Amino acid sequence: MPHPSEIEAVVFDVLGTMVDEPGGLRAAIRDAAPASDEDSLDELLAVWQDHVAHEQERIEKGERAYAESVTVDREAAHRVAERAGITDPTAVARLATASRRLSPWDDSAAGLARLARHFPVLGLSHASRAALLRLNAYAGLRWHQALSAEDARAYKPAPEVYRLALDAAGCPPERTLMVAAHAWDLHGAQAVGMRTAYVRRPGGDPPKDSDAFTWYADGLDELATTLTAER
The missing domain is CATH 3.40.50.1000 (HAD superfamily/HAD-like)
Incomplete structure (x- = not known):
C-alpha cells in the first residue's frame, strides 16, 4: 500500500x-407529487434512477450520442411525471432541476x-x-x-x-x-x-x-x- x-x-x-443524491431526488419527487405514499415515492425514484442509468449506459456503448446531464434529467423528470400523473408544467420543470439542489x-x-x-x-x-x-x-x-x-x-x-x-x-x-x-x-x-x-x-x-x-x-x-x- x-x-x-x-x-x-x-x-x-x-x-x-x-x-x-437519492435523498435529494426523493424529496424533489415528494414536492412534485405530495399525495404519493412512501412506496410510491420509492417506485418513482427508481423510475428516475433507472432512466438515468440506462441512458448513460447507452451513451457509453455508443447506442446514443452524448447528452449532458441536464437533458437526461429532464427526460427522467418527464417519465416520473407521467407515472405520477403530474400535469403542472412548472412542477415538472422544477423537478427536472432537482440535481442542482x-x-x-x-x-x-x-x-x-x-x-x-x-x-x-x-x-x-x-x-x-x-x-x-x-x-x-x-x-x-x-x-x-x-x-x-x-x-x-x-x-x-x-x-x-x-x-x-x-x-x-x-x-x-x-x-x-x-x-x-x-x-x-x-x-x-x-x-x-x-x-x-x-x-x-x-x-x-x-x-x-x-x-x-x-x-x-x-x-x-x-x-x-x-x-x-x-x-
Whole structure:
C-alpha cells in the first residue's frame, strides 16, 4: 500500500459521494407529487434512477450520442411525471432541476476543507457544467477545481472522464487519488492507474470482497485522518 505522502492530488466523485443524491431526488419527487405514499415515492425514484442509468449506459456503448446531464434529467423528470400523473408544467420543470439542489452529507464540507489544506482537491462529476456550478453553491462544496464529464462528452467509467482530472491535476495517475462511494467508479479510476479510496455512503455501490482499493473509510473525517497523517 502506498504511503499517503505519495498522493499529490485528491479527486472526488460528487453525486452520492459528497451529496445525498437519492435523498435529494426523493424529496424533489415528494414536492412534485405530495399525495404519493412512501412506496410510491420509492417506485418513482427508481423510475428516475433507472432512466438515468440506462441512458448513460447507452451513451457509453455508443447506442446514443452524448447528452449532458441536464437533458437526461429532464427526460427522467418527464417519465416520473407521467407515472405520477403530474400535469403542472412548472412542477415538472422544477423537478427536472432537482440535481442542482442536493444536500451534502454531514461530513462533506468539513472533510473537504480539511483535505484542501494539504492537497489540491478536485470534483469530478456526471453533472453538466451548469448543474455542477449550482450544485456546488447549494451544497457549499468548495473545490480548487470542479470538473464536469460534459467536457469529455462521456460518462464514467469511460477513461476519458478520469483523464480530465489527471490533466487538471498535472501529476501521474499513481499519485492521484480518486474518492467515491461507488465501487464501479473506483474500478474506472483503477483502469487508468489512479489510486482509489472507497467512502461508505447510504445507497452507494459497496465493494466486493474481490475489490482491492487503496483505502477504505466510513466517512471523510476518517479518510482525512489517514491521508494527512505525518503531513
